[in-house]
Amino acid sequence: DLQMTQSPSSLSASVGDRVTITCRASQGISNYLGWYQQKPGKVPKLLIDAASTLQSGVPSRFSGSGSGTDFTLTITSLQPEDVATYYCLNYNTARTWTFGQGTKVEIK
């Protein structure tokens, strides 16, 4: 079964810091990779699909990259409103989807 390994599981950074979250697939998934943000008590929000396509309305400080097995979500300048848990999702053509374990982002 395909596994998605996300790291780190949590991080604490200062406002303005650059934050990087990685997601590794146990097999190649092309670019069928999305990133979600879930703020405490809220519904998940899609930030990025196709590994690097920013959704409408998502701030440009968020970006995604990668293809195959290794993917990255970057926040170029962390803001207080970015406190959330971030999840990667593989949505491959076999129609079975797998999330990473999540990365909790906090402000130092």
Added chain:
Amino acid sequence: EVQLVESGGGLVQPGGSLRVSCAASGFTFTNYWMSWFRQAPGKGLEWVAHIKQDGSEKYYVDSVKGRFTVSRDNAKNSVSLQMNSLRAEDTAVYYCARAPEARPSDSWGQGTLVIVSS
């Protein structure tokens, strides 16, 4: 405005059954796959099931195969998840979401809580 409203959650005993439903509005329902996700208390997100636009294809996570059934009624713009032989580990908030073809789910409902406990 896209709206997805889940209903039907509640408390059920282990081994019991429950049906959760999702009413969709604000978009052309038949253009989208519909998915169910869940999130156990304090845990991460888990995809549960999908159903294709015309209902001809359905997919499930291994842990619910044979116990859960996803269905949709395109005339009523609704999707349901019939859950049988429920276990304590099925306790979670269940979300429905829409997904464009070959893309991840881009709109989610607010969720409905299912608690499996005696």
